[in-house]
Amino acid sequence: MIACIARAAALIGVAALICIACAAPAPAPTPTVTVTAAPTTTTAPTATAMPAATPTAPPTATPVTRNLTIWVAELPDAQAVVASELHRAAQIGDLHVTIVPRDPDGLLISLATDHLLGLPPPDLIWADQEALVGLLADNALAPIGIELPADLLPGLRTLASSNNTLWGAPITAQDMxxxxxxxxxxxxxxxxxxxxxxxxxxxxxxxxxxxxxxxxxxxxxxxxxxxxxxxxxxxxxxxxxxxxxxxxxxxxxxxxxxxxxxxxxxxxxxxxxxxxxxxxxxxxxxxxxxxxxxxxxxxxxxxxxxxxxxxxxxxxIGGSLLMRHRDGQATPEDVTTLITTLYQPEVQLRLSAALGRLPARRELLTDASIQTDPVRAIAAMQVTDAPGLPPxxxxxxxxxxxxxxxxxxxxxxxxxxxxxxxxxxxxxxxxxxxxxx
Known part of the structure; x- marks a missing residue:
């Protein structure tokens, strides 16, 4: 992360200047109602109708846990922190997530390699704004399709959007x-x-x-x-x-x-x-x-x-975002569940403290845990009006x-x-x- 903009330039400037699986829940079995008809006889003068059998109740469908694969492009020290919060958020939505750590600098190459090998892509990707630029250039993303918090830092909204389309949900603010x-x-x-x-x-x-x-x-x-x-x-x-x-x-x-x-x-x-x-x-x-x-x-x-x-x-301003791969199978409901949880104040503050970054929400910048940290406190003084570069x-x-x-x-x-x-x-x-x- 030493020279973020220089990395972005390398993504687009020289190489030809740029060159989630969720099985749907199994349908509940269609209930079969068996009714025994009254037997017909030709020898008895009076036919006695047998009572109809009581219809059996349909079996209760066993919930199917949805599975998502999330690639996390972070340095090793941050991998465990991000993975822990993603697992917590998934449990709230009855999701199962598989976290795959990736080297930030090798993210695009890993995606291209898996594609050549016929391997399925991740459903979601956690990475920074420079990765977003490369993923968009490779046509690898689908719009994230959620409503961001009203107090999201403006520069983060800018760096995650192009052509009035939101391509990722910024979860942390950094690079100040x-x-x-x-x-x-x-x-x-x-x-x-x-x-x-x-x-x-x-x-x-x-x-x-x-x-x-x-x-x-x-x-x-x-x-x-x-x-x-x-x-x-x-x-x-x-x-x-x-x-x-x-x-x-x-x-x-x-x-x-x-x-x-x-x-x-x-x-x-x-x-x-x-x-x-x-x-x-x-x-x-x-x-x-x-x-x-x-x-x-x-x-x-x-x-x-x-x-x-x-x-x-x-x-x-820079940020880390959760993005949706265009060929992944994460549903809008899955994405909303995860991201809504990640924007909760307690989650934002945990990530901020553990990663040494700022929360993405402006109302949390005055929290005591930030104001008592010299680096984050000074960064918070500048971040409200910090511009973001659109991708x-x-x-x-x-x-x-x-x-x-x-x-x-x-x-x-x-x-x-x-x-x-x-x-x-x-x-x-x-x-x-x-x-x-």
Whole structure:
């Protein structure tokens, strides 16, 4: 999950730019009523009719437990948590579920392999928004067909929908960028303050600022606040060649001046920060496991991203969703039963605590279990207005266009005034691959 948008671009940009079983309950046997007719005799003067036999009651049908196969594309530490909640939800609806763990990065390949082998597909799939993009490109999903909670975070609704169709139910919120700073530093309130503080903190032995320099996720928070958008409002065409892109790239170049002298990669930046050799960083909530693996005594200050152009910054939101495979046999009733249970407050909060993510429902963000967790509490401050990227070709091509030139524009190898137009042209060339007859 280190560079979510970069993974999405790989799904669509290069490979030709993109290249549940529920047996119906057995019907109750048709009751057979046996009636004994009065015997007819020719020797007795009077025929005595025998009483009709009492009809037998139909046997009670034995309920048939519905069986669903659910693929869970999560990292190993999260597999057991998600499986446990899916089993609990299934019991409520008299369902039996078989959980199949899958590597998130190998999900699409696993589906394609099973298809070639003639194996049945899963009925439901639990995965993130990047997997949703690839599954849609492969025409592997059916609309989820449920009513989402009224207080679902807006960005989650956006990332799960395209063409007015809901393709998954977002169950958790995640992938929020946060400002991290050494405890001997102070959290800046504005982007200009961050630039000044980072550049002042840079020395021959200490980097002033580190982040993922080549991924669009790190550009997006500033780009949205500057008035930019990756596509037109209808989502049909990229919109990268704008003054907002120039403004954003200028900020990123100013921040880059505080980057390490001898290596600016994302993984090196994480190590420098953990070891105290970087003053400030912007990184995601997903990175905590990495930091703890580097140092079990890791301590860092956490704050929301600084404001920009006088407005709160808007980092992108991600999520984990439950999706319905188009060739699976899960019924709408099955799906509704599972998802309704997963949206219950106690389930949402259990998942949030166990996975280190946020609940998908806005009304739960103020719960004490979240507010006492520094990482989730800061992420909750930004998540209400966080934009989600819809799983459309234009958006993914826009990301591809941005990432084609973002690093070189940030480092100064490409003039900033040339980068927006080049990004737009690259995005349009990508998009043309989708509209070819």
């Amino acid at each position: 960028l946060l400002l991290l700073y050494q405890l001997d530093c102070s959290p800046p309130a504005t982007a200009a303050d961050l630039v000044a503080a980072a550049q002042a903190a840079r020395t021959s032995e200490r980097a002033g600022f580190v982040q993922g320099w080549g991924a669009a996720r790190w550009l997006a928070p500033w780009f949205y606040v500057a008035g930019g958008a990756f596509t037109t409002p209808d989502g049909a065409e990229p919109t990268l060649d704008t003054p907002a892109m120039t403004t954003t790239l200028t900020l990123l170049r100013d921040l880059y001046r505080a980057a390490p002298h001898n290596g600016d990669s994302y993984t090196r930046g994480q190590r420098l920060l953990t070891q105290g050799f970087a003053a400030y960083a912007i990184d995601g909530d997903w990175a905590w496991a990495t930091y703890r693996a580097i140092s079990d005594t890791f301590q860092i200050g956490i704050a929301p991203l600084p404001s920009f152009n006088g407005n709160p910054t808007r980092p992108l 459309t070709p234009a958006v993914r091509c826009a990301i591809f266009g941005v990432e084609s030139y973002l690093y070189s524009a940030t480092t100064g190898d490409l003039p900033i005034n040339e980068a927006p137009l080049r990004m737009q042209r690259e995005a349009l060339a990508c998009l043309r691959q989708f509209v070819q007859p």
